Amino acid sequence: MAKIKAIRGMNDILPEQTPVWQYLEKQVETVLGAYGYSELRMPIVEQTDLFKRSIGEVTDIVEKEMYTFEDRNGDSLTLRPEGTASCVRACEEHGLTFNQVQRLWYMGPMFRHERPQKGRYRQFHQIGVETFGMQGPDIDAELIIMTARLWRQLGMEEAVTLHLNTLGTAEERARFKADLVEYLKQHEEALDADSQRRLKTNPLRVLDSKDPGTQALLDNAPHFHDYIDAESREHFDRLCTLLDRAGVAYEVNARLVRGLDYYGKTVFxxxxxxxxxxxxxxxxxxxDGLVEQLGGRATPAVxxxxxxERLILLLETLELVPESVHQKVDIYAMAMGDDAQVEMFRIAEELRDQTGLRVQLHxxxxxxxxxxxxxxxxGARFGLLMGDDELANGVVTLKPLRETAEQKQITLKELTAELVSIYSED
RNA sequence: GUGGAUGUAGCUCAGUUGGCAGAGCUCCGGAUUGUGAUUCCGGCGGUCGUGGGUUCAAGCCCCAUCAUCCACCCCA
Known part of the structure; x- marks a missing residue:
């Protein structure tokens, strides 16, 4: 019989890896906590329409990457491909954004039926942050400054660069899109195949093309920043000022578009x-338009x-995961003989009570x-031994495993005092 | 969805023109009875991804299929 294996693109996170995940999660939670953000937990499955109406009907995500299936009652359900839509739905459903401001975050698996690759999986994990009710660029800046703090915290600030752009309003994009399409159509022959396709489906994404010929062509194309009006311009300028003052470096990239339909103004x-x-x-x-689009009262949001997975890959590539996260026990307790084992069980429990150390009993x-x-x-720092001799004398042997100090026999009372003093030095 | 590379022990990988399936690591046991991380010896461990085909004979050649990796695409 063929062995059952995990679904393609869906990975087990093995015991060797989980400490790294926990480390990253803890760092992120600490930073989010420092800015007063609250965690929200949402279901993994939603009605299919939620994603169709939010992400955009013609995006690749909705067109061909969703895990959609029929519930027993005939409803169309979908494994969430991203978290924003669910978050908006939850907030609306429970009145979280009614006359109030929210700063929220969530963590968990997302599902997209793509061809797996390095840093891209069918079940992958995101930590998402969403804020509601604040229309100014101050909150945009806070979010970005917060992420910059996280990279510093993780030690990876040198390895990442911030790309920043404004997409303006829907009207501004529409005017730009019309001119861009007109320009590109004149040069359609010179575009790469993918861009020719995008010209019809999602013209703005042509700006993202990696094709050198297409990029060269774009140099003389209409420039989006010429199409934005005063309000969008001021929003963006103020954001840049706030980032400058906070010492967060960025690159303005007018060709940064983003794939999801609901974005406007700031993208990064x-x-x-x-x-x-x-x-x-x-x-x-x-x-800003999404909440209303999903049936709520118009609410600004960023x-x-x-x-x-990508952050963990990066942490590991840069060797930024502290060695200590892999250490899972402080003391390894061993016993020779049935009576000694009974005694060691008791001692191990007592040590856990009195020292809070992690004691693994053989x-x-x-x-x-x-x-x-x-x-x-x-990986324990100390071994703890109990045999006939120790049992007879009412002592245990404490043996250092990581340093050259001699092992010694001591009473249980001395042992707790000794361990407390050793570990309080660190 | 498209292209390329790769599938041999739990892990990392050898395997010659087609001729008995190997090593290192891990794990278990031993090198005078209760002392690990270095050494030495022994042992456990394989439907060679799966299914067909060619052949006296296939890990090796051919076809299909699945999976992994990398890139395109897309995106976190």
Whole structure:
């Protein structure tokens, strides 16, 4: 019989990896907490229409990447491909944005049926941040400054660069789009194949093309920043000023478009060149129209999402994960003989009570030698031994495993005092 | 969805013109009875991704299929 394997593009995160995830999650939570953001937890499955109405009918995500299926009652459900739509839905459903401001975050798996690749998976994980009810550029700046703090916290600030742009209002985009299409149609022959296709489906995305010929052509194309009016201009300028004053460096990239239909005004991406072709590690923007589009009262909103797999890949590439996150026990307790084992069980419990240290008790038998070997492999700083001698004398043997100090026999009372003093030095 | 590369032990990988399936690491046991991380010896461990085909004989050649990786596309 064929072995059952995980679904393509959906990965197990193994015990060796989970400490890295926990480390990253904790760092992010700490930074979000420092800005007063609250966590929201949402279902993974939503009605299909929610995503169709928010992300945009003609985007690749909705057209061909959603995990959509029929519920038993015939409803069309979809595994969420991103979090913003769910977050907006939840806020509306519970009145969270009614006459009030919200700063929210969430974490969890997203699903897109794409061809897997480095940094791109069918089940992937995002930490998303969304804010509601604030229309000025101050909140845009706060979000970006917050992400910059996170990169510093993680030690990766040198590895990422901020790309910033404004998409203006829908009307401004429409005027620009018309002129852009007109220009590109005159040069349609010179465009790469993908851009010719995009010209019909989503012309703004031609700006994103990696094709050198297309990019050269765009140099003489209409420039979007010539199409934005005073309000959009001021919003963007103020954002830039706030970032300048905060010391956050950025590159204005007028060709940064973003794939989701709901963005307007501010958009940004943090990009690294260390991960191959999936270099966007964090991205977001303003989506003032979305809440209303989904049936709520018009509410300004800005948010972003980080790709956890990509951040972890980057942390590992740059060797930024502290070695200590992999250490899971402080003390490895061993016993020789049934009576000694009974006593060691008691001692281990007492140590956990009194010192708060992580004590792993050897189970599963094996020779003394093999117990020692496991003690070493466990990464514990100390081994704790209990045999006939110790049992008879009412002591335990404390053996340093990581330093050259001698092992010694001490009473349990001395042991707790000793361990407390050793660990309080660190 | 398109293109390229790769699938051999739990992991990393050898495997010659087609001729008995290997190494290192891990794991278990041993090198005078209760001392690990270095050494030495022994052991466990494989439907060679899967299904067909060619052949006296296939890990190796051919076809299909699945998966992984990389790139395109798309995006976090």
């Amino acid at each position: 991406e943090w990009i690294t060149d260390k991960l191959g072709s999936q270099g966007t590690v964090c991205a977001g923007g303003r989506y 948010g972003f999402a980080m790709g956890m 189970c599963g038998g094996g020779s003394f030698k093999s117990q020692m070997k496991k003690a070493d492999r466990s």
